[in-house]
Amino acid sequence: MLAVPYPYLIARMRGLKRGNHNYYKTLRNYTHIVAGSPFAEKVMRQAYELTGTRIYKNTALPFAWDLLQEERQQQIRREFTNYFPQSEGKKIAALLVFGDISKMKKTPFRNVNMQELADSIGKDWFFVTNSQELAEASYVLPAEYRERFGFVNRIMPTQNLLYIADSLVTNNCRFAGSYAIRRKPVHVLRYTGNVFEKYVQEDYNDMYIGQIDKEMVKIQSGQMRPDQQAFCKEMSYDNPKEPYGVIGEILTKPF
Known part of the structure; x- marks a missing residue:
């Protein structure tokens, strides 16, 4: 999963700041998440129930990375x-x-x-x-x-x-x-x-x-x-890594 900053993540962060610490179950079947930002990383860890999910930090999302080219x-x-x-x-x-x-x-x-x-x-x-x-x-x-x-x-x-x-x-x-x-x-x-x-x-x-x-x-x-x-x-992370190597690594992992 690519944690693109869509409205649902913003809503979850607002909930966290208001003391709503419910753990949503909607992402629990994801095995790999590319956070793309400290913001998304925090929301994923604090607002969702994740089981054995690997969160990739310090990596840009593809569209954001392309903006730097x-x-x-x-x-x-x-x-x-x-x-x-x-x-x-x-x-x-x-x-x-x-x-x-x-x-x-x-x-x-x-x-x-x-x-x-x-x-x-x-x-x-x-x-x-x-x-x-x-x-x-x-x-x-x-x-x-x-x-x-x-x-x-x-x-x-x-x-x-x-x-x-x-x-x-x-x-x-x-x-x-x-x-x-x-x-x-x-x-x-x-x-x-x-x-x-x-x-x-x-x-x-x-x-x-x-x-x-x-x-x-x-x-x-x-x-x-x-x-x-x-x-x-x-x-956005400071000096993030390009995303394609990480995505390629995820896609070639055996399930």
């Missing part, structure tokens, strides 16, 4: 620059949000002031998002502001932005947890109120963003804040 980063940056030539020479801020907001009376970005958002980020950054709502809001901006924004939904796989972003803003735990291996600033945005958003607000409040047009100035420096440093160290 310079050749892949360069390839995706070239593709991105072809789509958005105005991004050349600028740092990239990626805002990637997920979840159903169709039933909300007030959608998360309804009253966002896009010009204020652009000013708060600064001219050194190119802002790219998968949010249709933000993309449509940017169309009414003056040309000098529109040039700072990009919409990526149908152009390239959204996850490719994790290879090249200099700063990530998201409400997705898999994206944030994987991006942590790059040791770059990551923020978590209030969007649907999911378990990951709540977890970060409670435990890493300084990297939580409630209003993007008011708080995106946090990304401008491009420097890691203490909460971000702590989050990245929890979600």
Whole structure:
């Protein structure tokens, strides 16, 4: 099993911090687990009943490991620059949000002031998002502001932005947890109120963003804040080993 940082692990960690030490039985038939992070390792050991399971530490998960590969980063940056030539020479801020907001009376970005958002980020950054709502809001901006924004939904796989972003803003735990291996600033945005958003607000409040047009100035420096440093160290080992040797070893073991 690869312990990808999905919402169920976040929920288990929140439970542990609230004193819920039930041992769940859902993983007891797994013989090998690649933890991928100190976070997942702790959850596996403290929240699950494991019988004879070997947990592999200090090893990256495959997708996270791939985010570190310079050749892949360069390839995706070239593709991105072809789509958005105005991004050349600028740092990239990626805002990637997920979840159903169709039933909300007030959608998360309804009253966002896009010009204020652009000013708060600064001219050194190119802002790219998968949010249709933000993309449509940017169309009414003056040309000098529109040039700072990009919409990526149908152009390239959204996850490719994790290879090249200099700063990530998201409400997705898999994206944030994987991006942590790059040791770059990551923020978590209030969007649907999911378990990951709540977890970060409670435990890493300084990297939580409630209003993007008011708080995106946090990304401008491009420097890691203490909460971000702590989050990245929890979600990814320092100097992890590549995963393919470990996975190959597991798959060739006799059962």
